[in-house]
Amino acid sequence: MPFGRPRAERVDAARNRLQLLQVAREMIAEHGVEKVTMDGLAERAGLGKGTVFRRFGTRAGIFQALVDEDDRAFQQAVMGGPPPLGPGADPVRRLIAYGRARIAFLLDHHAIVRAALDRNQPVPVGEHNLSRVHIRMLLGQARQHGQLDLADLDSLAVQLTAALEGPILLYLGMTPPVPADPTPASVPLADSWQTIIERLFRTPSHSC
Amino acid sequence: MPFGRPRAERVDAARNRLQLLQVAREMIAEHGVEKVTMDGLAERAGLGKGTVFRRFGTRAGIFQALVDEDDRAFQQAVMGGPPPLGPGADPVRRLIAYGRARIAFLLDHHAIVRAALDRNQPVPVGEHNLSRVHIRMLLGQARQHGQLDLADLDSLAVQLTAALEGPILLYLGMTPPVPADPTPASVPLADSWQTIIERLFRTPSHSC
DNA sequence: GTAGAAAGCGGGGTAAAGTCCGCTTATGCT
DNA sequence: AGCATAAGCGGACTTTACCCCGCTTTCTAC
Numbered sequence: 001m002p003f004g005r006p007r008a009e010r011v012d013a014a015r016n017r018l019q020l021l022q023v024a025r026e027m028i029a030e031h032g033v034e035k036v037t038m039d040g041l042a043e044r045a046g047l048g049k050g051t052v053f054r055r056f057g058t059r060a061g062i063f064q065a066l067v068d069e070d071d072r073a074f075q076q077a078v079m080g081g082p083p084p085l086g087p088g089a090d091p092v093r094r095l096i097a098y099g100r101a102r103i104a105f106l107l108d109h110h111a112i113v114r115a116a117l118d119r120n121q122p123v124p125v126g127e128h129n130l131s132r133v134h135i136r137m138l139l140g141q142a143r144q145h146g147q148l149d150l151a152d153l154d155s156l157a158v159q160l161t162a163a164l165e166g167p168i169l170l171y172l173g174m175t176p177p178v179p180a181d182p183t184p185a186s187v188p189l190a191d192s193w194q195t196i197i198e199r200l201f202r203t204p205s206h207s208c
Numbered sequence: 209m210p211f212g213r214p215r216a217e218r219v220d221a222a223r224n225r226l227q228l229l230q231v232a233r234e235m236i237a238e239h240g241v242e243k244v245t246m247d248g249l250a251e252r253a254g255l256g257k258g259t260v261f262r263r264f265g266t267r268a269g270i271f272q273a274l275v276d277e278d279d280r281a282f283q284q285a286v287m288g289g290p291p292p293l294g295p296g297a298d299p300v301r302r303l304i305a306y307g308r309a310r311i312a313f314l315l316d317h318h319a320i321v322r323a324a325l326d327r328n329q330p331v332p333v334g335e336h337n338l339s340r341v342h343i344r345m346l347l348g349q350a351r352q353h354g355q356l357d358l359a360d361l362d363s364l365a366v367q368l369t370a371a372l373e374g375p376i377l378l379y380l381g382m383t384p385p386v387p388a389d390p391t392p393a394s395v396p397l398a399d400s401w402q403t404i405i406e407r408l409f410r411t412p413s414h415s416c
Numbered sequence: 417g418t419a420g421a422a423a424g425c426g427g428g429g430t431a432a433a434g435t436c437c438g439c440t441t442a443t444g445c446t
Numbered sequence: 447a448g449c450a451t452a453a454g455c456g457g458a459c460t461t462t463a464c465c466c467c468g469c470t471t472t473c474t475a476c
Contacts, residue, residue: 010442013454034328037432048456053434119327120242132379155400158379159371166370167363170377171340192363199408218472221424246463256426261464263424 017055020045021069024062033115036062063116067109074105075130091142092201095135099164099193102131106168107187117169132161147201164193225263228253229277232270241323244270271324275317282313283338299350300409303343307372307401310339314376315395322377340369355409372401 009017023045027036038059042049056062083089084097106113136157142148150156167189217225231253235244246267250257264270291297292305314321344365350356358364375397 007443007452010453012442016454038434039432042456049434049458050436050456051454054454057434059433114327117327119322119325129379150403152396152400155375155396156403158375159397159400159404162374162378163367163371166374166378167366170370170374171337171366188360188363189367192360192367195358195364196367196404196408199410200404202407202410215422215473218423220472224424245461247461250426257428257464258426258466259424265464267463 013055016045016047016051017065020047020052020055020062021065024066028066028112033063033111036115058118060116060118060121063112066112067116070109070112071105071130074101077101078130078134091138091145092147092197095138095142095197096194098131098134098138099197100187100190102164103168103187103190103193106165110168114169129161131165132157135160135164142201160196163196221263224253224255224259225273228255228260228263228270229273232274236274236320241271241319244323266326268324268326268329271320274320275324278317278320279313279338282309285309286338286342299346299353300355300405303346303350303405304402306339306342306346307405308395308398310372311376311395311398311401314373318376325377337369339373340365343368343372350409368404371404 020041024036024041027041027044036059038049038052041062042052045052052062056065077085078098078101080086084093085101087094089097136153139148139153139157139160143150143153228249232244232249235249235252246260247257249270250260253260260270264273285293286306286309288294292301293309295302297305344361347356347361347365347368351358351361
């Protein structure tokens, strides 16, 4: 048996992880994100505090795990679902569709998503940040298709990611003015995102 | 004497505030942002802990005050200095100049700026956020000059602010790859910002 | 100059995040 | 099945942000 693998998660550990996530959701539903404390969570789950920290490392880690769970379906839709969100459509269309969907997702989960921020550690820019990686990939495709001629797509991807996620993570109030109508088209940020993308790609006036 | 005014700051309070800011800077210079604790700060300044909290409200408040101090010169340059950063130049030029200057400022002060983030309270979007207000104003001017025809400049301003500040606040590592060369032109984020602004404003290909 | 009131001050108290380490339990191998 | 080992567990302990409230200082009106 190969030894490079670091041994699977123990079943009791997995059970406890699921239980903690479940209890955390209940506590959030009942009293809001602010009231979820590590002691409270451990006690209500019938576990020790050390267990909670072993599993999630930090308070923010719990909310990151919660977001990851909810994110899974979203990620599947992006990577294997129907166009224009999924593969197959023009990169520019996909960028617009991705932005709209992502903004809707973030607005929908804004409480958890904000709680997942850790003021000590920056948002990981490399691994789990699907937005940045995906935007970067679509920019690269667009360049190959001759729709964009820029050297430094990495910086651009970071800035576009910030434009997409920053408003919800950073600037909007705790209870963002999410309209009663959840139609993606009605979210001003989504329209604005589309504008930025469209203008970024539209060709300059050329002499004729 | 008019009574609408809420009475000026007492001189002892002002003295203590300055002293606390000064001591905070020393502590940051010696041991870094992380090691600045409220108790430590109070003790080293020869004051009570309660005083520190009365002045700054929260730990993040100290760093916000520090940033505000450093920001003052920057703000003056923006609001009354020479073009293109100051008034007088074309709004698009000013947007580009502002972005470059702001990125340089944020990179320069990234430790304090990040410590000024409060995970509980969002970044104030209304008052002290010069970036958003300034960008919004320049967008409005550009629209009046016929360089832009969009309805919702508010959302756009928020997103551009996020694109500008988000990378440093959110995504870059604690020690961002600030090049040894502090020439603004050498910062990739600044070039990328300029690209976004230029393309946002460039006119579409018109028939001739 | 003085008095009254508002602002400021101090430091002990609370709550919550995160650490440590000795004990327990699952797991893979023989 | 039995054993060796690594992973998991718990809860006391430490650190730190933030609150509270009785006392002191400064300011203003007269």
